[in-house]
Amino acid sequence: MIPDTVGVVEAAYQVALPDEATWVQGILDAALPCLDDGAGVYISTYQLNAAGQYDIAQLRAHGLPDSFFTAMQQLAAHMPPSDVERMLCRPVGLMSEMLGGPARYTLTEDLAVDLGVVDVLGVVARDPIGIGAMIGVPLRQRTAL
Numbered sequence: 001m002i003p004d005t006v007g008v009v010e011a012a013y014q015v016a017l018p019d020e021a022t023w024v025q026g027i028l029d030a031a032l033p034c035l036d037d038g039a040g041v042y043i044s045t046y047q048l049n050a051a052g053q054y055d056i057a058q059l060r061a062h063g064l065p066d067s068f069f070t071a072m073q074q075l076a077a078h079m080p081p082s083d084v085e086r087m088l089c090r091p092v093g094l095m096s097e098m099l100g101g102p103a104r105y106t107l108t109e110d111l112a113v114d115l116g117v118v119d120v121l122g123v124v125a126r127d128p129i130g131i132g133a134m135i136g137v138p139l140r141q142r143t144a145l
Contacts (some may be wrong), residue, residue: 003034048130052081
């Protein structure tokens with residue numbers, strides 16, 4: 001069966017939903033069959049703040065432990081603005097490549113080891129004022145795009 005990647009795009013364009021949480025969940029549901037290889041999938045919406053960091057508005061995940069949500073909030077609060085810009089300026093990429101080195105920000109180190117995650121594939125969309133969404137796919141094997 002061919003994954004329905006068009007269905008993911010269609011879910012992203014469903015803007016007439018009652019709230020952002022419903023919209024985010026719809027994208028996650030559409031992305032799961034295409035992207036989940038057993039290590040989970042997540043989607044977050046965010047807004048860049050005045051300090052150049054990003055504030056997570058919505059975060060939904062499938063196949064990831066509860067500790068993942070805490071790790072993502074810590075990531076958003078502590079990532080330097082220069083790394084935030086590098087991570088969010090490319091529409092598709094590996095976190096290790098976006099950040100120019102080891103995927104030190106993909107998840108907290110202990111969580112990454114527990115999950116067997118070595119990198120994260122990211123799909124990013126952002127408007128000119130800094131509001132965006134990111135789909136993340138934790139990877140258990142190193143890969144190149």
